[in-house]
Amino acid sequence: MNYLSVENISKSFGERTLFENLSFGINKDQKIAFIAKNGSGKTSIMRIINGEDEPDTGQVVIRKDIKMAFLSQDHNLQEELTIEESIFASDNEILKVIEQYEKALENPEEEEAYQKAFDDMDRHNAWDFETQYKQILFKLKLEDLKLKVKNLSGGQKKRLSLAIILINRPDLLILDEPTNHLDLEMIEWLESYFAKENITLFMVTHDRFFLERVCNEILELDNGKLYQYKGNYSYYLEKKEERIASENASIDKAQNLFVKELAWMRRQPKARTTKSKSRQEDFYIIKQKAESRRKENVVELEINMERMGSKIIELHKISKKFNDKIILNDFSFDFQRGARIGIIGKNGTGKSTFLNLLTQTIPADSGKVIVGDTIKIGYYTQSGINPKPGQRVIDIIKEYGEYIPLAKGRIISASQLLERFLFDSKKQYDYVEKLSGGELKRLYLCTVLIQNPNFLILDEPTNDLDIVTLNVLESFLLDYPGCLLVVSHDRYFMDKIVDNLLVFRGQGEIENFPGNYSDFRAYEDSIEPVKEESKEKVNWKQNNPKTNGLNFNEQKEFQKIEREIKDLENKKIEIENLFSEGKVADNEIEGKANELQKIIQTIEEKEERWFELSAKMEE
Structure with missing residues (x-):
């Protein structure tokens, strides 16, 4: 239908x-x-x-x-209504019945009104509907029904709009x-x-x-x-x-045919036969096809990363709380060179606060954050760009200089850099406030990367970026040689670029999980579900005592190394076969040889660690 x-x-x-x-x-x-x-x-x-x-x-x-219902980026709610009133404001007949029943519950002494409301619930089969809509509100963390819309955060308003749509089916x-x-x-x-x-x-x-x-x-x-x-x-x-x-x-086929037909066209006399005129018409069709090569406008990301010393960032017994809400409690962590860490957890567990503590944007209640002398942090926040009134796109970039340094001593003009981020010469002179959400994010990403950080912090970087730009950003981050710390709800993105997670459970509980998001979900799903009434989260640290001489982190590392060695061996064989079959072009020989040497060296390093863990298993 x-x-x-x-x-x-x-x-x-x-x-x-x-x-x-x-x-x-x-x-x-x-x-x-x-x-x-x-x-x-x-x-x-x-x-x-x-x-x-x-x-x-x-x-x-x-x-x-x-x-039909439409969930847009902008909410369409009445600011003075409560969450409950917003839900009942629709013309859904069953919701009207439930609303009357809820009011009757508040005045049980009015027996006639209560009985009528109760009968209406039966007649409209509204009991299951009421259970389902309350479950929707519970899942979307909208349980305080008396809160007014004007007092909700932007995220809560979006969730309320979604809840209203789902409830109305x-x-x-x-x-x-x-x-x-x-x-x-x-x-x-x-x-x-x-x-x-x-x-x-x-x-x-x-x-x-x-x-x-x-x-x-x-x-x-x-x-x-x-x-x-x-x-x-x-x-x-x-x-x-x-x-x-x-x-x-x-x-490609049309281009080859076009070359032949072009030669034929040039040889023909001005007076043409019916047959040649038909061929001439075909020529223009072939020409259009031959010139239709895809124009792939792809963001080009490049960075001249600052040199990184041995000391990165160390957190020593950091504590932070807001009133009774504990964010960190004597938390210590030592970031290693090349770390690729993702942060996950429910909204409100302190993920963004942790980033602000790390960058010393806000002070800790106790403890120390020690940043290495060579560390240059690039911090991509959710707040994004705050342009001055009347500021144009190119003005934002020129604040960092007319010319921007790239890798290997090269430089690029502010205008050329913007072109790499898909802002053409006309778009560069648009007012910043006229940009779309995705364009603002892209411009902001540009301002973070041109500062050449060697420790990159990304707080929800994927919001408002299209899938094409996301793929380019992922490719860049996969090759990024510095440290990477990411907060994101984008599971696909997290799976691709991080290999370790900090899981924020709330009330200061933070777990260090070795693996990406899919590894984490697979582990969580493997644990026997906790009974709903207990409301206690199983802690994988407590439920996985040392076995076979390895603790849980070491077991995960051991399994991961085995997979990585297998993948590297396959890559090694693939490149060796290219050389043995003579399929490496002259201008690619040096690059492929270096790649092969790097793979061999990595295999040796990982095998050494594998033997260490193997020996420990037998202890």
């Missing part, structure tokens, strides 16, 4: 065309993710679908009998970045909720784990064209790669 049809819509702002002649449909039970680069018009398309904006051409046709749900402002526990609950509920979804999200587990179709807007993939995110990646390879092969 078709719920909604988008027919040949176009949208422009001045001379800038966002998209034109786009058509697609949304059918019952589809869970569609819409993927496009920032600035391609994703939000405009969602606003057009929801009737908040009009297309320049085309139309959106919505089936008359369906209920629309047939079609349009979501713009639904996982923003949710902690990992909430995100995983929302994933399972969408998996079991019969809701048709159309969403924009950068959360690739969410895409993988929730969506059954991907709709991609790429270079002005729409492509549909009937599968999840992994399927999309595979098929997109095949599509691009096929397109490029087709273009």
Whole structure:
């Protein structure tokens, strides 16, 4: 059953065309993710679908009998209402019945009103609905129903908007970045909720784990064209790669044919036969195809990292609390060279406070933070850029100098640097306040990296970045030689770039977990679930005493080293085969040889540690 049809819509702002002649449909039970680069018009398309904006051409046709809801980045709540009043403000008949019942409970002496409310609950089968909506509020941490909207944080308002939509059970749900402002526990609950509920979804999200587990179709807007993939995110990646390879092969073929046809065109006399005119028309079609090579505008990240000494950052018995809320309690940690650490935990457990203590933005109640003399911290905060009124994009970068140093003694102008971050010459003179959320994040990332830090701290870096930019950022961070500390709810991102976690449990409890997010989830899931009524979290440190001479961290390290050695051996064999088969180009020989030597050296180092742990196992 078709719920909604988008027919040949176009949208422009001045001379800038966002998209034109786009058509697609949304059918019952589809869970569609819409993927496009920032600035391609994703939000405009969602606003057009929801009737908040009009297309320049085309139309959106919505089936008359369906209920549709839109979760945008901006909440649409009444500031003076409480959480409870906001929920009951909808025209949902069952909610009205529950509202009357809740009021009757407050006045049990009015027996007639109470009996009527009780009977209405029975007649509308509202008991299960009440249980479910309260569970939604509980999962989204909105349990104080008397709180007024005006006193809620931005994240709480977003969660309340989401709760209201879920409670009202629309047939079609349009979501713009639904996982923003949710902690990992909430995100995983929302994933399972969408998996079991019969809701048709159309969403924009950068959360690739969410895409993988929730969506059954991907709709991609790429270079002005729409492509549909009937599968999840992994399927999309595979098929997109095949599509691009096929397109490029087709273009290469057209270019070869174009050269031949161009020579023929130049030989022809002015007076042409009908046959030659037909061939001439074909020539222009071939020419268009041959010149259609994809224009990949990709962010180019580069850094001239400051030299790093032996001492990095040491935390000695740090304590911090706000009133009765303990953030850290005698916490000690020594960052090692090349550390790649992720921080996870529920909202409110002190993750951002920890970063501010580390950077000495706020003081600790007790203890010491010792920063090595050679350490230069780059701190990407959630607050982002605070531009001066009337400041343009290029002015932000020129505050760091007209020319920026790069690696190996090279320099680059402020304008050239901005071009690498996808700000063309025209965009560089836009006012900063006119930039989109994604563009602001990209500009802010640029200002952090041009300071050439060797200790990079990223607090929720993936919010508002499109998937294309995320992939580039991940590639950069994988090669980043300094220390990396990341707070993120993006599980895909964390899996890719960190190999150790600090798990914030709340009330000063912080666990050092060796592994990435998937390792952590697998471990958590392997523990026998704790009974709900106990509300006590199993501590893996307490439940894993030393066995076979190794403690839990060492067991994890031992397993990890075995996997790493196997992967390195495979890479080593792959490069050796290239050399033995003569498949290494002359200009690549030195680079491949150095890569091989580095792999061999790494294998030797890891094998040495493997033997150390093996010996300890036998003690």
